[in-house]
Amino acid sequence: MARIIVVTSGKGGVGKTTTSAAIAMGLAKKGHKTAVIDFDVGLRNLDLIMGCERRVVYDFVNVINQEATLNQALIRDKNCNLLYILPASQTRDKDALSLEGVGRVLDELKKDFKYIVCDSPAGIEKGAHLAMYFADDAFVVTNPEVSSVRDSDRMLGILASKSRRAELSEEPIKEYLLLTRYSPDRVKLGEMLSVDDVQEILSLHLLGVIPESKSVLNASNSGTPVILDEKSDAGQAYADIVARYLGENRPHRFIDDKKGFFRNFFGGK
Protein backbone atom coordinates (compact mmCIF):
# COMPACT_ATOMS: atom_id res chain seq x y z
CA MET A 1 0.00 0.00 0.00
CA ALA A 2 1.22 3.45 -0.94
CA ARG A 3 1.65 5.99 1.84
CA ILE A 4 1.21 9.72 1.53
CA ILE A 5 3.53 11.81 3.70
CA VAL A 6 2.93 15.52 4.16
CA VAL A 7 5.87 17.70 5.22
CA THR A 8 4.24 20.61 7.00
CA SER A 9 4.88 23.32 9.59
CA GLY A 10 2.53 26.27 9.52
CA LYS A 11 5.41 28.71 9.76
CA GLY A 12 7.41 29.55 6.66
CA GLY A 13 11.09 29.03 6.07
CA VAL A 14 11.63 26.35 8.70
CA GLY A 15 12.98 23.67 6.34
CA LYS A 16 10.02 21.88 4.73
CA THR A 17 11.41 21.85 1.21
CA THR A 18 14.89 20.87 2.42
CA THR A 19 13.27 18.04 4.38
CA SER A 20 10.95 16.92 1.55
CA ALA A 21 13.86 16.67 -0.86
CA ALA A 22 16.04 14.80 1.65
CA ILE A 23 13.50 12.25 2.81
CA ALA A 24 12.14 11.59 -0.68
CA MET A 25 15.68 10.87 -1.85
CA GLY A 26 16.31 8.78 1.27
CA LEU A 27 13.23 6.63 0.73
CA ALA A 28 14.07 6.12 -2.94
CA LYS A 29 17.69 5.23 -2.09
CA LYS A 30 16.31 2.56 0.23
CA GLY A 31 14.63 0.98 -2.77
CA HIS A 32 11.14 2.43 -2.55
CA LYS A 33 9.64 4.07 -5.59
CA THR A 34 8.91 7.59 -4.42
CA ALA A 35 7.29 10.72 -5.82
CA VAL A 36 7.76 14.15 -4.29
CA ILE A 37 5.18 16.84 -5.07
CA ASP A 38 5.64 20.60 -4.73
CA PHE A 39 2.37 22.06 -3.42
CA ASP A 40 3.75 25.60 -3.26
CA VAL A 41 1.83 26.91 -6.27
CA GLY A 42 3.22 30.23 -7.41
CA LEU A 43 6.45 29.78 -5.44
CA ARG A 44 7.96 26.68 -6.97
CA ASN A 45 11.28 25.79 -5.34
CA LEU A 46 11.50 22.06 -4.90
CA ASP A 47 12.76 21.78 -8.51
CA LEU A 48 15.76 23.95 -7.59
CA ILE A 49 16.56 21.99 -4.45
CA MET A 50 16.33 18.75 -6.44
CA GLY A 51 18.39 20.23 -9.26
CA CYS A 52 15.84 19.59 -12.01
CA GLU A 53 14.68 23.15 -12.68
CA ARG A 54 15.77 23.07 -16.29
CA ARG A 55 13.81 19.92 -17.01
CA VAL A 56 10.40 21.26 -15.97
CA VAL A 57 8.00 21.12 -18.92
CA TYR A 58 4.63 20.39 -17.37
CA ASP A 59 3.57 20.84 -13.76
CA PHE A 60 1.06 19.75 -11.13
CA VAL A 61 -1.61 22.19 -12.33
CA ASN A 62 -1.26 21.02 -15.94
CA VAL A 63 -1.95 17.48 -14.75
CA ILE A 64 -4.96 18.55 -12.69
CA ASN A 65 -6.36 20.48 -15.67
CA GLN A 66 -5.63 17.48 -17.90
CA GLU A 67 -3.38 19.52 -20.14
CA ALA A 68 -0.68 16.91 -19.60
CA THR A 69 -0.56 13.34 -18.36
CA LEU A 70 1.07 12.45 -15.09
CA ASN A 71 3.84 10.65 -16.93
CA GLN A 72 4.59 13.73 -19.00
CA ALA A 73 4.86 15.93 -15.90
CA LEU A 74 6.85 13.64 -13.61
CA ILE A 75 10.59 14.28 -13.76
CA ARG A 76 12.88 11.36 -13.06
CA ASP A 77 15.64 12.30 -10.64
CA LYS A 78 19.15 12.41 -12.06
CA ASN A 79 20.70 10.64 -9.05
CA CYS A 80 18.15 7.97 -8.33
CA ASN A 81 15.89 6.28 -10.83
CA LEU A 82 13.27 5.37 -8.22
CA LEU A 83 12.61 9.04 -7.46
CA TYR A 84 10.26 11.32 -9.40
CA ILE A 85 9.47 14.99 -8.94
CA LEU A 86 6.14 16.67 -9.70
CA PRO A 87 6.87 20.40 -9.83
CA ALA A 88 4.48 23.15 -8.75
CA SER A 89 3.02 25.56 -11.22
CA GLN A 90 4.21 29.17 -11.30
CA THR A 91 0.67 30.44 -11.86
CA ARG A 92 -0.55 33.21 -9.61
CA ASP A 93 -4.04 31.75 -9.57
CA LYS A 94 -4.65 30.68 -6.00
CA ASP A 95 -7.46 28.35 -7.01
CA ALA A 96 -5.38 26.38 -9.49
CA LEU A 97 -5.46 23.35 -7.18
CA SER A 98 -8.77 21.76 -6.29
CA LEU A 99 -9.48 19.10 -3.70
CA GLU A 100 -11.00 16.88 -6.33
CA GLY A 101 -8.08 17.39 -8.74
CA VAL A 102 -5.43 16.74 -6.10
CA GLY A 103 -7.29 13.63 -4.99
CA ARG A 104 -7.38 12.33 -8.53
CA VAL A 105 -3.62 12.85 -9.08
CA LEU A 106 -2.76 11.22 -5.74
CA ASP A 107 -4.97 8.22 -6.52
CA GLU A 108 -3.16 7.76 -9.80
CA LEU A 109 0.26 8.05 -8.13
CA LYS A 110 -0.75 5.54 -5.47
CA LYS A 111 -1.06 2.84 -8.11
CA ASP A 112 2.58 3.11 -9.05
CA PHE A 113 4.49 4.55 -6.07
CA LYS A 114 5.25 3.34 -2.57
CA TYR A 115 5.71 6.77 -1.00
CA ILE A 116 4.29 10.11 -2.05
CA VAL A 117 5.90 13.06 -0.28
CA CYS A 118 3.91 16.31 -0.29
CA ASP A 119 5.96 19.47 0.27
CA SER A 120 3.47 21.86 1.85
CA PRO A 121 3.55 25.62 1.42
CA ALA A 122 3.72 27.75 4.57
CA GLY A 123 0.56 28.99 6.24
CA ILE A 124 -2.77 27.36 6.93
CA GLU A 125 -4.55 28.45 3.76
CA LYS A 126 -5.73 26.41 0.83
CA GLY A 127 -2.36 25.14 -0.42
CA ALA A 128 -1.34 23.87 3.01
CA HIS A 129 -4.78 22.35 3.50
CA LEU A 130 -4.62 20.48 0.19
CA ALA A 131 -1.10 19.23 0.92
CA MET A 132 -2.16 17.61 4.20
CA TYR A 133 -5.74 16.61 3.36
CA PHE A 134 -5.01 13.15 1.92
CA ALA A 135 -2.00 12.36 4.12
CA ASP A 136 -1.40 9.14 6.02
CA ASP A 137 1.64 10.48 7.85
CA ALA A 138 2.67 14.03 8.76
CA PHE A 139 6.24 15.18 9.26
CA VAL A 140 5.90 18.31 11.35
CA VAL A 141 9.01 20.38 10.73
CA THR A 142 9.76 22.63 13.68
CA ASN A 143 12.57 24.98 14.63
CA PRO A 144 13.46 25.37 18.33
CA GLU A 145 11.92 28.81 18.43
CA VAL A 146 8.65 30.11 19.92
CA SER A 147 6.72 31.04 16.79
CA SER A 148 7.62 27.84 14.99
CA VAL A 149 6.54 25.68 17.95
CA ARG A 150 3.27 27.55 18.26
CA ASP A 151 2.52 27.22 14.55
CA SER A 152 3.35 23.52 14.66
CA ASP A 153 0.80 23.10 17.40
CA ARG A 154 -1.81 24.87 15.33
CA MET A 155 -0.98 22.63 12.41
CA LEU A 156 -1.48 19.59 14.67
CA GLY A 157 -4.97 20.88 15.42
CA ILE A 158 -5.68 21.17 11.71
CA LEU A 159 -4.31 17.69 10.96
CA ALA A 160 -6.58 16.27 13.64
CA SER A 161 -9.74 18.01 12.46
CA LYS A 162 -9.54 19.02 8.81
CA SER A 163 -7.90 16.06 7.09
CA ARG A 164 -9.66 13.38 5.06
CA ARG A 165 -8.95 10.84 7.78
CA ALA A 166 -10.52 13.13 10.39
CA GLU A 167 -13.56 13.87 8.26
CA LEU A 168 -14.19 10.19 7.58
CA SER A 169 -13.43 9.26 11.22
CA GLU A 170 -10.69 6.93 10.04
CA GLU A 171 -7.55 6.20 11.98
CA PRO A 172 -5.90 9.63 12.46
CA ILE A 173 -2.84 10.81 10.55
CA LYS A 174 0.39 9.61 12.19
CA GLU A 175 2.28 12.68 13.32
CA TYR A 176 6.04 12.89 13.71
CA LEU A 177 8.27 15.69 14.97
CA LEU A 178 11.33 16.71 12.97
CA LEU A 179 13.22 19.32 14.94
CA THR A 180 15.53 21.14 12.60
CA ARG A 181 18.16 23.92 12.63
CA TYR A 182 19.13 22.70 16.10
CA SER A 183 22.25 24.08 17.79
CA PRO A 184 23.28 21.87 20.73
CA ASP A 185 25.81 24.43 21.92
CA ARG A 186 23.15 27.13 22.18
CA VAL A 187 20.82 24.70 23.95
CA LYS A 188 23.60 24.03 26.45
CA LEU A 189 23.92 27.71 27.11
CA GLY A 190 20.20 27.93 27.76
CA GLU A 191 19.72 30.14 24.73
CA MET A 192 17.63 27.75 22.69
CA LEU A 193 14.68 25.47 23.45
CA SER A 194 15.92 21.91 23.85
CA VAL A 195 14.52 18.88 22.09
CA ASP A 196 12.97 17.80 25.41
CA ASP A 197 11.30 21.19 25.83
CA VAL A 198 9.76 21.07 22.37
CA GLN A 199 8.65 17.48 22.79
CA GLU A 200 7.11 18.27 26.15
CA ILE A 201 5.09 21.11 24.63
CA LEU A 202 3.99 19.37 21.46
CA SER A 203 3.93 15.79 22.83
CA LEU A 204 4.84 14.31 19.46
CA HIS A 205 6.85 11.29 18.51
CA LEU A 206 10.38 12.50 17.67
CA LEU A 207 11.58 11.17 14.35
CA GLY A 208 14.85 13.06 14.51
CA VAL A 209 16.84 16.21 15.14
CA ILE A 210 18.59 17.94 12.23
CA PRO A 211 21.39 20.24 13.30
CA GLU A 212 21.93 23.74 11.97
CA SER A 213 24.40 22.98 9.25
CA LYS A 214 26.39 24.67 6.51
CA SER A 215 25.93 21.59 4.38
CA VAL A 216 22.28 22.55 3.76
CA LEU A 217 23.26 25.70 1.85
CA ASN A 218 25.96 23.79 -0.01
CA ALA A 219 23.41 21.23 -1.05
CA SER A 220 20.88 23.79 -2.25
CA ASN A 221 23.59 25.70 -4.13
CA SER A 222 24.37 22.61 -6.13
CA GLY A 223 20.83 21.26 -6.41
CA THR A 224 21.43 17.95 -4.65
CA PRO A 225 19.37 16.94 -1.61
CA VAL A 226 21.55 17.19 1.51
CA ILE A 227 21.02 13.51 2.32
CA LEU A 228 23.38 12.68 -0.56
CA ASP A 229 26.16 14.50 1.30
CA GLU A 230 26.82 11.44 3.42
CA LYS A 231 29.68 13.04 5.31
CA SER A 232 27.62 15.98 6.51
CA ASP A 233 25.84 16.06 9.85
CA ALA A 234 22.53 17.18 8.32
CA GLY A 235 22.80 14.47 5.66
CA GLN A 236 23.36 11.82 8.31
CA ALA A 237 20.52 13.19 10.42
CA TYR A 238 18.13 12.85 7.49
CA ALA A 239 19.40 9.34 6.73
CA ASP A 240 18.66 8.38 10.35
CA ILE A 241 15.18 9.87 10.04
CA VAL A 242 14.39 7.85 6.93
CA ALA A 243 15.69 4.68 8.58
CA ARG A 244 13.63 5.29 11.72
CA TYR A 245 10.54 6.01 9.68
CA LEU A 246 11.04 2.67 7.94
CA GLY A 247 11.19 0.94 11.29
CA GLU A 248 14.92 0.72 11.99
CA ASN A 249 16.03 1.42 15.51
CA ARG A 250 18.70 4.12 15.47
CA PRO A 251 19.86 6.08 18.50
CA HIS A 252 19.36 9.82 18.26
CA ARG A 253 22.42 11.87 17.30
CA PHE A 254 23.16 15.59 16.98
CA ILE A 255 21.37 16.38 20.22
CA ASP A 256 24.42 16.83 22.38
CA ASP A 257 27.19 19.32 22.00
CA LYS A 258 30.30 17.65 20.70
CA LYS A 259 32.55 20.36 22.08
CA GLY A 260 34.43 19.52 25.24
CA PHE A 261 32.93 19.59 28.64
CA PHE A 262 35.58 21.92 30.01
CA ARG A 263 35.24 24.50 27.31
CA ASN A 264 31.60 24.87 28.15
CA PHE A 265 32.15 24.69 31.84
CA PHE A 266 34.56 27.59 31.79
CA GLY A 267 32.35 29.57 29.48
CA GLY A 268 34.68 29.34 26.49
CA LYS A 269 33.11 29.49 23.07
Place this chain on the structure above:
Amino acid sequence: MSLLDYFRITKGGSASLAKERLQILVAHERSSRNQPSYLPQLQKELLEVIRKYIHVEQDAISVNFEQDDNQETLEVNIVLPDIDTKKTKNAKNT
Protein backbone atom coordinates in the same frame (compact mmCIF):
# COMPACT_ATOMS: atom_id res chain seq x y z
CA MET B 1 19.79 18.47 37.67
CA SER B 2 23.52 18.23 37.38
CA LEU B 3 25.94 20.78 38.76
CA LEU B 4 26.71 21.77 35.21
CA ASP B 5 23.05 22.50 34.47
CA TYR B 6 22.94 24.71 37.50
CA PHE B 7 25.73 26.88 36.14
CA ARG B 8 24.02 27.08 32.80
CA ILE B 9 20.79 28.39 34.24
CA THR B 10 22.65 31.10 36.09
CA LYS B 11 24.05 32.15 32.74
CA GLY B 12 20.63 33.60 32.18
CA GLY B 13 19.62 31.97 28.93
CA SER B 14 16.18 32.87 27.67
CA ALA B 15 15.12 29.35 26.66
CA SER B 16 13.36 28.65 29.95
CA LEU B 17 11.29 31.78 29.51
CA ALA B 18 10.41 30.68 25.98
CA LYS B 19 9.29 27.31 27.27
CA GLU B 20 7.14 28.79 30.00
CA ARG B 21 5.43 31.22 27.61
CA LEU B 22 4.80 28.48 25.08
CA GLN B 23 3.31 26.11 27.63
CA ILE B 24 0.76 28.69 28.70
CA LEU B 25 -0.06 29.80 25.17
CA VAL B 26 -0.36 26.33 23.71
CA ALA B 27 -2.61 25.15 26.55
CA HIS B 28 -4.85 28.14 25.99
CA GLU B 29 -4.99 27.73 22.22
CA ARG B 30 -5.71 24.02 22.50
CA SER B 31 -8.66 24.55 24.79
CA SER B 32 -10.21 27.17 22.53
CA ARG B 33 -9.60 24.91 19.52
CA ASN B 34 -11.91 22.26 20.92
CA GLN B 35 -14.71 24.68 21.57
CA PRO B 36 -17.98 24.01 19.81
CA SER B 37 -18.61 26.37 16.92
CA TYR B 38 -21.92 27.63 18.35
CA LEU B 39 -20.18 29.27 21.30
CA PRO B 40 -19.86 32.85 19.96
CA GLN B 41 -23.51 32.89 18.85
CA LEU B 42 -24.63 31.48 22.20
CA GLN B 43 -22.67 34.20 23.97
CA LYS B 44 -24.24 36.90 21.80
CA GLU B 45 -27.79 35.67 22.33
CA LEU B 46 -27.32 35.24 26.07
CA LEU B 47 -26.11 38.79 26.26
CA GLU B 48 -29.20 40.02 24.42
CA VAL B 49 -31.53 38.20 26.81
CA ILE B 50 -29.75 39.46 29.90
CA ARG B 51 -29.78 42.99 28.58
CA LYS B 52 -33.56 42.93 28.48
CA TYR B 53 -33.49 42.88 32.25
CA ILE B 54 -30.19 44.25 33.45
CA HIS B 55 -27.90 46.76 31.91
CA VAL B 56 -24.55 45.02 31.53
CA GLU B 57 -21.52 45.86 29.45
CA GLN B 58 -20.64 44.04 26.24
CA ASP B 59 -17.76 42.22 27.94
CA ALA B 60 -19.68 41.35 31.09
CA ILE B 61 -20.40 37.86 29.91
CA SER B 62 -17.97 35.05 29.25
CA VAL B 63 -18.79 31.57 28.09
CA ASN B 64 -16.20 28.88 28.58
CA PHE B 65 -16.28 25.38 27.32
CA GLU B 66 -14.13 22.79 29.02
CA GLN B 67 -13.53 19.22 28.22
CA ASP B 68 -11.82 16.49 30.15
CA ASP B 69 -11.82 12.73 29.83
CA ASN B 70 -15.34 12.06 31.00
CA GLN B 71 -17.27 15.31 30.92
CA GLU B 72 -17.86 18.54 29.12
CA THR B 73 -18.78 21.65 31.05
CA LEU B 74 -20.14 24.94 29.87
CA GLU B 75 -19.37 27.75 32.25
CA VAL B 76 -21.27 31.00 31.87
CA ASN B 77 -20.01 33.96 33.81
CA ILE B 78 -21.98 37.18 34.06
CA VAL B 79 -20.57 40.13 35.88
CA LEU B 80 -23.44 42.22 37.18
CA PRO B 81 -22.92 45.92 37.38
CA ASP B 82 -21.51 47.11 40.67
CA ILE B 83 -24.20 48.82 42.80
CA ASP B 84 -21.75 51.62 43.40
CA THR B 85 -20.92 52.09 39.74
CA LYS B 86 -23.42 54.87 39.24
CA LYS B 87 -22.28 56.74 42.27
CA THR B 88 -18.61 56.52 41.38
CA LYS B 89 -19.32 57.57 37.82
CA ASN B 90 -21.25 60.57 39.04
CA ALA B 91 -18.61 61.40 41.50
CA LYS B 92 -15.99 61.35 38.79
CA ASN B 93 -18.01 63.57 36.54
CA THR B 94 -18.42 66.32 39.08
